[in-house]
Amino acid sequence: MDDTPTTTRPPRWLNDHEMRAWLGYRRMRALLDLQLARRLAADQGLSEPDYDVLTSLSDAEDHRIRLSELADRMLWSKSRLSHHVTRMQQRGLVTRQECASDGRGAFIVLTNHGMATLHAAAPDHVAAVREHFIDLLTEDQLRILGDLTDTVLAHLREQPA
Amino acid sequence: MDDTPTTTRPPRWLNDHEMRAWLGYRRMRALLDLQLARRLAADQGLSEPDYDVLTSLSDAEDHRIRLSELADRMLWSKSRLSHHVTRMQQRGLVTRQECASDGRGAFIVLTNHGMATLHAAAPDHVAAVREHFIDLLTEDQLRILGDLTDTVLAHLREQPA
Numbered sequence: 001m002d003d004t005p006t007t008t009r010p011p012r013w014l015n016d017h018e019m020r021a022w023l024g025y026r027r028m029r030a031l032l033d034l035q036l037a038r039r040l041a042a043d044q045g046l047s048e049p050d051y052d053v054l055t056s057l058s059d060a061e062d063h064r065i066r067l068s069e070l071a072d073r074m075l076w077s078k079s080r081l082s083h084h085v086t087r088m089q090q091r092g093l094v095t096r097q098e099c100a101s102d103g104r105g106a107f108i109v110l111t112n113h114g115m116a117t118l119h120a121a122a123p124d125h126v127a128a129v130r131e132h133f134i135d136l137l138t139e140d141q142l143r144i145l146g147d148l149t150d151t152v153l154a155h156l157r158e159q160p161a
Numbered sequence: 162m163d164d165t166p167t168t169t170r171p172p173r174w175l176n177d178h179e180m181r182a183w184l185g186y187r188r189m190r191a192l193l194d195l196q197l198a199r200r201l202a203a204d205q206g207l208s209e210p211d212y213d214v215l216t217s218l219s220d221a222e223d224h225r226i227r228l229s230e231l232a233d234r235m236l237w238s239k240s241r242l243s244h245h246v247t248r249m250q251q252r253g254l255v256t257r258q259e260c261a262s263d264g265r266g267a268f269i270v271l272t273n274h275g276m277a278t279l280h281a282a283a284p285d286h287v288a289a290v291r292e293h294f295i296d297l298l299t300e301d302q303l304r305i306l307g308d309l310t311d312t313v314l315a316h317l318r319e320q321p322a
Contacts, residue, residue, distance in 0.1 A: 145306070
């Protein structure tokens with residue numbers, strides 16, 4: 001076992017093979033996000049976080065989730081999500097349901113207008129995800145991508161928060 | 162050829178196989194970004210865009226790039242990058258070199274302090290990229306990730322800006 005302290009070991013720079021995968025991932029991420037965000041915005045005036053919030057609520061029991069729980073899932077701070085939800089509330093997409101009795105904080109609730117907006121946006125969003133990503137890849141590439149993201153996610157979920 | 166207008170065709174929702182790859186990618190992206198951003202911030206107080214700007218400048222001839230060109234590369238608007246550069250300038254990481262003569266706009270130039278900061282940050286950044294991503298994957302997974310990102314990027318680069 002190598003017990004040299006990390007700080008005194010020379011950095012292990014990425015080799016060409018590793019750099020190709022890393023830069024490819026980084027560039028794809030930036031361009032793909034931009035493309036999908038543009039389509040969502042042009043179609044229904046939604047941002048990606050708007051879409052994520054609406055999708056999470058529509059999948060949840062009674063179409064509601066506690067703000068603190070949704071913030072955890074989105075990896076956002078509670079205050080950032082709370083500001084975001086206020087803006088979605090002003091557009092009639094969600095409401096808040098205070099829950100003073102149990103002290104565990106407010107619920108965010110999907111409105112009928114929020115549900116209708118999600119239903120209007122979803123077909124074009126999935127078409128964009130297909131056009132710019134899924135339909136470009138082979139079955140094998142999709143499977144290996146699923147495997148490798150599982151590996152990385154299992155590792156990342158073990159990291160201290 | 163199917164010439165039904167897109168709007169009247171039923172949406173082709175993702176199947177389980179496709180959904181696994183797509184959600185895996187999206188979740189990995191969110192968690193990995195967060196982990197790497199935390200390490201950069203804790204180590205040298207840099208954000209990911211700071212690191213991208215410093216890396217781009219250090220790779221460029223004479224350690225300078227036109228603001229408009231760097232904005233294109235980063236997929237940022239010129240005004241967003243200009244604000245960002247102002248804050249980096251206040252921290253002594255970069256300077257601006259106006260270039261009134263040719264009308265093509267200002268250069269951003271790496272300072273010695275910017276270069277020293279990048280040199281101090283790079284070893285820990287590459288260690289974090291290895292620990293949370295590259296070293297978790299097999300040679301085959303890295304190769305296939307490189308192939309698939311090439312395919313997606315070639316497609317995205319052909320899209321209208």
